[in-house]
Amino acid sequence: xxxxxxxxxxxxxxxxxxxxxxxxxxxxxxxxxxxxxxxxxxxxxxxxxxxxxxxxxxxxxxxxxxxxxxxxxxxxxxxxxxxxxxxxxxxxxxxxxxxxxxxxxxxxxxxxxxxxxxxxxxxxxxxxxxxxxxxxxxxxxxxxxxxxxxxxxxxxxxxxxxxxxxxxxxxxxxxxxxxxxxxxxxxxxxxxxxxxxxxxxxxxxxxxxxxxxxxxxxxxxxxxxxxxxxxxxxxxxxxxxxxxxxxxxxxxxxxxxxxxxxx
Amino acid sequence: xxxxxxxxxxxxxxxxxxxxxxxxxxxxxxxxxxxxxxxxxxxxxxxxxxxxxxxxxxxxxxxxxxxxxxxxxxxxxxxxxxxxxxxxxxxxxxxxxxxxxxxxxxxxxxxxxxxxxxxxxxxxxxxxxxxxxxxxxxxxxxxxxxxxxxxxxxxxxxxxxxxxxxxxxxxxxxxxxxxxxxxxxxxxxxxxxxxxxxxxxxxxxxxxxxxxxxxxxxxxxxxxxxxxxxxxxxxxxxxxxxxxxxxxxxxxxxxxxxxxxxx
Numbered sequence: 001x002x003x004x005x006x007x008x009x010x011x012x013x014x015x016x017x018x019x020x021x022x023x024x025x026x027x028x029x030x031x032x033x034x035x036x037x038x039x040x041x042x043x044x045x046x047x048x049x050x051x052x053x054x055x056x057x058x059x060x061x062x063x064x065x066x067x068x069x070x071x072x073x074x075x076x077x078x079x080x081x082x083x084x085x086x087x088x089x090x091x092x093x094x095x096x097x098x099x100x101x102x103x104x105x106x107x108x109x110x111x112x113x114x115x116x117x118x119x120x121x122x123x124x125x126x127x128x129x130x131x132x133x134x135x136x137x138x139x140x141x142x143x144x145x146x147x148x149x150x151x152x153x154x155x156x157x158x159x160x161x162x163x164x165x166x167x168x169x170x171x172x173x174x175x176x177x178x179x180x181x182x183x184x185x186x187x188x189x190x191x192x193x194x195x196x197x198x199x200x201x202x203x204x205x206x207x208x209x210x211x212x213x214x215x216x217x218x219x220x221x222x223x224x225x226x227x228x229x230x231x232x233x234x235x236x237x238x239x240x241x242x243x244x245x246x247x248x249x250x251x252x253x254x255x256x257x258x259x260x261x262x263x
Numbered sequence: 264x265x266x267x268x269x270x271x272x273x274x275x276x277x278x279x280x281x282x283x284x285x286x287x288x289x290x291x292x293x294x295x296x297x298x299x300x301x302x303x304x305x306x307x308x309x310x311x312x313x314x315x316x317x318x319x320x321x322x323x324x325x326x327x328x329x330x331x332x333x334x335x336x337x338x339x340x341x342x343x344x345x346x347x348x349x350x351x352x353x354x355x356x357x358x359x360x361x362x363x364x365x366x367x368x369x370x371x372x373x374x375x376x377x378x379x380x381x382x383x384x385x386x387x388x389x390x391x392x393x394x395x396x397x398x399x400x401x402x403x404x405x406x407x408x409x410x411x412x413x414x415x416x417x418x419x420x421x422x423x424x425x426x427x428x429x430x431x432x433x434x435x436x437x438x439x440x441x442x443x444x445x446x447x448x449x450x451x452x453x454x455x456x457x458x459x460x461x462x463x464x465x466x467x468x469x470x471x472x473x474x475x476x477x478x479x480x481x482x483x484x485x486x487x488x489x490x491x492x493x494x495x496x497x498x499x500x501x502x503x504x505x506x507x508x509x510x511x512x513x514x515x516x517x518x519x520x521x522x523x524x525x526x
Contacts, residue, residue, distance in 0.1 A: 042504070135505060135512075136512055137503075138504060139503050139505065162509075164505055165505070169503060203523050236402075239404030240404055240432060240433070241305070242432065244427075245402050246425075249398075249399055253515055253519045256516045256519075256520075259502070
């Protein structure tokens with residue numbers, strides 16, 4: 001059976017998941033796109049329902065993906081193009097939309113290596129920035145990303161998208177700033193706060209030990225709670241007319257410097 | 264006189280500037296937001312018209328900004344909230360929308376320092392990525408950004424926005440790949456192409472001389488035209504499950520490594 005009406009209850013429920021309130025109520029979220037769903041399956045995310053629209057498929061690999069979801073116990077629901085486009089978050093949908101339960105993001109579920117490298121993002125507002133941070137944290141092999149005092153829901157579909165599915169590969173914690181600081185101390189992780197208000201340049205800092213790189217919100221940077229507790233305050237030198245980098249860029253530049261020092 | 268109708272011709276013309284065809288026809292573009300317009304004025308961009316909506320102003324500094332536009336010979340047009348919101352590109356407009364002539368982006372207009380550092384972006388598709396690259400190029404003090412085989416118009420309002428106005432501070436060239444290569448050779452600038460298909464790690468390359476860091480399009484990376492002509496092919500190490508960085512992030516990580524080496 002193919003659902004053809006945009007007023008069908010399943011379609012309406014799917015569309016409602018754009019809204020954080022609805023996502024939180026059912027503890028569910030949406031994963032759209034081939035690459036993102038493959039990464040979710042690779043990470044053993046238990047997909048509850050896969051909505052498909054075969055007329056929108058881009059390649060020959062979708063049947064295998066559908067088979068993987070079915071094997072893992074997921075339900076397959078076919079939508080006609082109109083309801084699919086209504087539910088999609090993309091201008092050019094690929095005909096694949098999965099619904100999965102939100103996974104745990106408490107700090108207690110994080111497992112750290114012997115000399116962990118972490119990224120802490122305080123009060124980040126833009127889903128695209130959080131997604132890019134996850135993608136970058138994946139690239140540097142970070143032990144975890146922690147969202148402190150979250151202003152954006154990590155299960156927002158634009159986080160999934162900008163992360164290109166690395167939301168499922170990088171361990172993720174969500175907590176308040178005091179809880180995050182307590183947890184970092186308990187795990188002997190040093191706090192490296194990025195801020196323009198220090199003389200210590202990025203390249204003069206030692207990022208080889210257990211360290212959490214901490215970046216602040218897009219507009220206002222880090223709050224005093226982080227700056228006062230920091231073991232290191234580090235500055236990315238700015239040579240231009242503008243006074244700041246994109247928040248995800250700042251995180252990436254510091255994380256890659258940590259990788260360089262750790263080689 | 265305040266324009267109150269969304270059907271007013273001035274408002275219609277303004278809205279049409281969203282469309283590249285209309286921007287190109289009149290060689291004009293839109294600059295929205297306080298910070299962006301200040302940077303345009305600082306860079307002596309001759310603003311033709313400033314559309315204002317005082318009810319949306321966020322702070323006390325707008326009258327000074329309006330005075331600067333008037334002193335430079337710009338026209339001030341007041342819009343009621345409805346037409347202003349219609350013309351705005353933002354969810355939360357700040358009541359300031361400027362229209363200015365597009366500036367020259369031919370390679371011949373670029374002036375290089377003695378040991379220039381450039382960024383070349385080939386066929387970038389997303390305005391947000393190009394804007395972030397400009398912002399990052401500003402931060403590292405790059406001599407210029409060159410868009411080769413442009414897939415996105417640098418005068419797209421989302422480039423202006425993501426660049427936070429650094430579109431006006433970083434010298435910008437737009438050209439074909441062959442013309443860009445010829446120009447780089449003529450200026451004795453080495454080509455450092457970023458690609459996953461090389462063994463040379465970022466940190467093993469010498470980026471201290473005259474160099475152009477070249478990054479490819481979001482989905483497919485650099486074309487052979489660049490890879491075959493490159494003086495260096497450099498790889499950013501990837502430790503994670505995903506196979507690539509965001510294109511702007513890749514540019515930023517290499518540019519900041521160049522800055523580190525050049526100190």
